[in-house]
Amino acid sequence: MYVxxxxxxxxxxxxxxxxxxxxxxxxxxxxxxxxxxxMVRNVTDIDDKILTKAxxxxxxWWEWAATHERAFEDAYSVLGCLPPSVSxxxxxxxxxxxxxxxxxxxxxxxxxxxxxxxFAVSSLPDYGTLSGQRLEEMQQGESAGxxxxxxxxxxxxxxxxxxxxxxxxxxGDGRPGWHLECSAMATTYLGSEFDIHGGGVDLVFxxxxxxxxxxxxxxxxxxxxxxxxxxxxxxxxxMSKSLGNIVSIPALxxxxxxxELRYYLIQPHYRSTIEYSDEALxxxxxxxxRVEQFLRRVSASHEVRVGAVPGxxxxxxxxxxxxxxxxxxxxxxxxxxxxxxxxxxATKALEFAEAVRGMVHVLGLDPLGEQWRDTAxxxxxxxxxxxxxxxxxxxxxxxxxxxxxxxADAIRDQLTAAGIAVEDTPNGPLWTVRD
Numbered sequence: 195m196y197v198x199x200x201x202x203x204x205x206x207x208x209x210x211x212x213x214x215x216x217x218x219x220x221x222x223x224x225x226x227x228x229x230x231x232x233m234v235r236n237v238t239d240i241d242d243k244i245l246t247k248a249x250x251x252x253x254x255w256w257e258w259a260a261t262h263e264r265a266f267e268d269a270y271s272v273l274g275c276l277p278p279s280v281s282x283x284x285x286x287x288x289x290x291x292x293x294x295x296x297x298x299x300x301x302x303x304x305x306x307x308x309x310x311x312x313f314a315v316s317s318l319p320d321y322g323t324l325s326g327q328r329l330e331e332m333q334q335g336e337s338a339g340x341x342x343x344x345x346x347x348x349x350x351x352x353x354x355x356x357x358x359x360x361x362x363x364x365x366g367d368g369r370p371g372w373h374l375e376c377s378a379m380a381t382t383y384l385g386s387e388f389d390i391h392g393g394g395v396d397l398v399f400x401x402x403x404x405x406x407x408x409x410x411x412x413x414x415x416x417x418x419x420x421x422x423x424x425x426x427x428x429x430x431x432x433m434s435k436s437l438g439n440i441v442s443i444p445a446l447x448x449x450x451x452x453x454e455l456r457y458y459l460i461q462p463h464y465r466s467t468i469e470y471s472d473e474a475l476x477x478x479x480x481x482x483x484r485v486e487q488f489l490r491r492v493s494a495s496h497e498v499r500v501g502a503v504p505g506x507x508x509x510x511x512x513x514x515x516x517x518x519x520x521x522x523x524x525x526x527x528x529x530x531x532x533x534x535x536x537x538x539x540a541t542k543a544l545e546f547a548e549a550v551r552g553m554v555h556v557l558g559l560d561p562l563g564e565q566w567r568d569t570a571x572x573x574x575x576x577x578x579x580x581x582x583x584x585x586x587x588x589x590x591x592x593x594x595x596x597x598x599x600x601x602a603d604a605i606r607d608q609l610t611a612a613g614i615a616v617e618d619t620p621n622g623p624l625w626t627v628r629d
Contacts, residue, residue, distance in 0.1 A: 197217045197393065204262055216459075217423075223515065233279050234282065273459075287379050294412055310365075312348065318411050324402055324403050348400065350408070376401070391405075458475050507556075510522075528550055531543050586608070
């Protein structure tokens, strides 16, 4: 798998990390299915935007890029992404980019002009196949250089400019074009043909179309399957720095735990747009807590192993990574497990719990696993609170089963007085600390 990583021009927001989480779930499912996965997620650390942002801040471009690369890595890690097999930087692969340009020139698909090098779009008959672009109507979204033979051609190499970093090439000093970088890095680590290329839907054109074009023109089979995750929007607009509507990861982690944010971003289908709201995030957090509380109830008296996933769950993920259907199977198992617990059927409850743990393990959401088992709260005091509240809710559930409603109401009143809100749901009682 090759996944287009960050252009490290600023701090990450949920629009950036959504794709990383989607492809992390895909990778986990492929691994669970018995496959060996070599995953490459690149870092674009040289780009027009990086140079502009660094200059505005009065900082060296390389320091600006490195600072924000670390911020992205921290965000991926805190949200539970498995580390990639390799995370190549564009600046570390200029040699491979120059070699790729030379292959394209030799094959008649690229030309040098005034220190720049361009890809001749009309030289590739099937250009536009990936994105559905019509050649006569397309625009690359880049300025038309004086040396371009056709305004639709795109830049492979940019001639040097004063104050910008540059590398020596046979065509003059300069720096790589964005599209070139990913083709060179993908084939360096995955070979001339590989299985999956992932990225955001906004990259389909021109980035992925141009990656495909230059790679095919060079004689490489390149990606067999292309996957594109949809946007996260705010007030109906794509989340982006230019719109000023960023919801940064640190800000969101003031509102929800990392595992709850992960839950929120992977539950929708990867090709479905997420319209962000605080209310939707809070609802997702509640959904995760129902799973967490069920597993904690069972694990209080039994060892809950990571069990086999139900067939319906596997079928959902096999069908274009159908996470909405997979989550439905998960919550049905939680509901049935709570029902078994309330009926005193510990054996049946344990069976459901092990299936639930198998599913959340695949999704990277296992509250009993190493990643999240110590994050059920912010610290020891809150963990203790959780244990006490769960014990009281267990007593309340038993009191209601015994039709001792006065005792059940007294427990609820006790929790309310302590600032604990209790909601009775079909999946069992759900508690939160009131603001």
